Amino acid sequence: MDKSYKKNSLSLLGAVAMGTGVMIGAGIFALTGQIAELAGSAFVWVFVLAAIATGFSAYSYVKLANAFPSAGGIAMFLEKAYGRSAATATAGLLMAFSMVINESLVARTFGTYTAQLFGWSDHAFIVPVLGVGLIILAFAINLSGNRYVSFFSVFLALVKVVGIAALAFAGFWAAQSLTPHEMPAPAGVTSVSFLAALALGVLAFKGFTTITNSGSEIVNPHRNVGRAIIWSIVICVIVYVFVALAVGSSLPIDMIVAAKDFALAEAARPTFGDTGRIVTILLAMLATASGLVASVFAVSRMLGMLTDMQLIPHSHFGMPGRIQTHMLVYTVALAAVLTVLFDLSRIAALGAMLYLVMDLAVHFGVLRHLRKRVGANRVILVAAIAFDLIILLGLTVLKLERDPAIVGIATLVIAAVFLFESFYLRPRRNKNPSEQSTGHDHQ
Numbered sequence: 001m002d003k004s005y006k007k008n009s010l011s012l013l014g015a016v017a018m019g020t021g022v023m024i025g026a027g028i029f030a031l032t033g034q035i036a037e038l039a040g041s042a043f044v045w046v047f048v049l050a051a052i053a054t055g056f057s058a059y060s061y062v063k064l065a066n067a068f069p070s071a072g073g074i075a076m077f078l079e080k081a082y083g084r085s086a087a088t089a090t091a092g093l094l095m096a097f098s099m100v101i102n103e104s105l106v107a108r109t110f111g112t113y114t115a116q117l118f119g120w121s122d123h124a125f126i127v128p129v130l131g132v133g134l135i136i137l138a139f140a141i142n143l144s145g146n147r148y149v150s151f152f153s154v155f156l157a158l159v160k161v162v163g164i165a166a167l168a169f170a171g172f173w174a175a176q177s178l179t180p181h182e183m184p185a186p187a188g189v190t191s192v193s194f195l196a197a198l199a200l201g202v203l204a205f206k207g208f209t210t211i212t213n214s215g216s217e218i219v220n221p222h223r224n225v226g227r228a229i230i231w232s233i234v235i236c237v238i239v240y241v242f243v244a245l246a247v248g249s250s251l252p253i254d255m256i257v258a259a260k261d262f263a264l265a266e267a268a269r270p271t272f273g274d275t276g277r278i279v280t281i282l283l284a285m286l287a288t289a290s291g292l293v294a295s296v297f298a299v300s301r302m303l304g305m306l307t308d309m310q311l312i313p314h315s316h317f318g319m320p321g322r323i324q325t326h327m328l329v330y331t332v333a334l335a336a337v338l339t340v341l342f343d344l345s346r347i348a349a350l351g352a353m354l355y356l357v358m359d360l361a362v363h364f365g366v367l368r369h370l371r372k373r374v375g376a377n378r379v380i381l382v383a384a385i386a387f388d389l390i391i392l393l394g395l396t397v398l399k400l401e402r403d404p405a406i407v408g409i410a411t412l413v414i415a416a417v418f419l420f421e422s423f424y425l426r427p428r429r430n431k432n433p434s435e436q437s438t439g440h441d442h443q
Contacts, residue, residue, distance in 0.1 A: 050201025081365025195394020
C-alpha cells in the first residue's frame with residue numbers, strides 16, 4: 001500500500017466537510033436550473049425525493065464502510081462482493097470516471113459563475129479556461145498533503161454552508177413566503193423528464209461516496225465513516241431544500257430555466273439587487289473550489305487502490321514519485337479534457353448514468369454476496385436497486401429523445417471498460433496482488 005495513505009490523518013469533521021464539499025460544490029449551483037427545466041414547478045420536490053433515494057443508496061455504503069473501511073473503499077467493497085473480476089474493475093472504474101466527470105462539472109460551474117462576475121459570459125472560451133485553471137489549483141493543493149486538504153475542505157465547507165443558508169433565509173424573510181411561484185411548466189415537462197431530473201438530483205448527492213474512498217485515513221473508521229456519510233447527507237438535504245425553496249420563491253420557473261447554469265445568482269437579484277448576485281457568485285466560487293479539491297483527493301485515492309489491487313494497469317510515463325502523485329496527474333488531466341469538450345448538461349447526464357450503473361453493482365453485490373456478512377436488510381437493498389433502475393431508465397429514455405449521442409457515449413464507455421478489464425485480468429485473475437511485480441515506486 002502506498003505510504004501516502006496515513007491512518008488517522010482525517011478527522012470526522014474533515015470527512016464530513018469532504019462529503020459536503022463535493023456535494024454542495026456543484027450540486028446546488030450547477031444543477032438547480034437544469035432540474036427546474038426538466039421538472040418545472042415541482043423542482044423543489046426533486047431534491048426531496050432525491051434525498052430519499054440517496055438515503056436508501058447510502059445504506060449499502062454505510063454497512064460496507066463499517067465492515068470494511070479502507071482507502072479506495074468502493075473498490076474494496078466491490079472486490080468483497082465479486083472477487084478479482086472484470087465486474088469489480090469495471091464498476092470501480094465507472095465510479096472513478098463518474099467522479100472525474102463530476103470534477104469537470106464543478107470546474108465548468110466555477111467558470112460559469114466567475115465569468116458572470118467579470119462580465120465575460122459572452123466569450124465562449126472563458127468558461128473552460130477558468131475551469132481548467134481551478135483544476136490546476138486543486139492539483140497543487142492536493143500535492144501539499146492530507147492535512148492541507150482537510151483544513152481547506154473544513155474551512156470552505158463551513159463558509160459556504162453558513163453563507164448559502166444565510167442567503168436562503170434572507171430570501172425567505174424578504175419574500176415572506178416559502179411558496180414557489182405558480183407558473184405553467186416549461187414545454188416538454190413529462191413524467192420521464194421528472195425522472196431525468198431526479199437522476200440529476202441523485203447526482204447532486206453522490207459526493208458522500210468520496211468519504212468511503214478515504215476510509216482507512218479517517219479516525220476510528222469503523223464508526224466514523226458511516227457517521228460522516230450520514231451527517232454529510234443530512235446537511236446537504238437541509239441546504240438543498242432551503243435553497244430550492246428560496247430560488248422558487250424569488251423567481252418564476254421560466255426565469256430559473258432561462259438562467260439555468262447560474263440560476264442561484266439570478267435568484268438573489270430580485271431581493272438583494274446586484275450585491276446579492278455578487279455575494280452568491282462569490283459563494284459559488286468558494287463552493288466549487290472546495291468541492292473540486294475534495295473530489296480530486298478522493299478519486300486519486302480510489303485509483304491508487306485499484307492500482308494496488310492490480311485491477312488496472314499503471315505506467316509512470318517517466319514521472320518521479322509515488323502512485324498517489326501519478327494518479328493526481330491522470331485525474332486532473334482527464335477532468336481538464338472533459339471540461340473543455342462538454343457543456344454542463346452533457347457532463348451531468350454522463351456522470352449520472354455512469355454513477356447509477358456503478359451504484360446498482362454495489363447494491364446487487366451486497367444483496368447477492370454480502371448481505372448476511374454486513375448485516376444488511378434485504379428490503380432496503382431491493383428498494384435501493386428499484387430506485388436506481390427507475391431513475392436510470394427515465395434519464396436514458398429522455399436522452400434518447402433529446403441527445404442520443406450521450407447515451408451512446410455512456411454505453412461505449414461501459415462496454416469498452418468491461419472488455420478491456422476482461423482481457424487485462426484474464427492472466428491475473430487467480431493471482432494475489434502481493435505476488436505480482438508491478439515496478440511501482442511506493443516509497
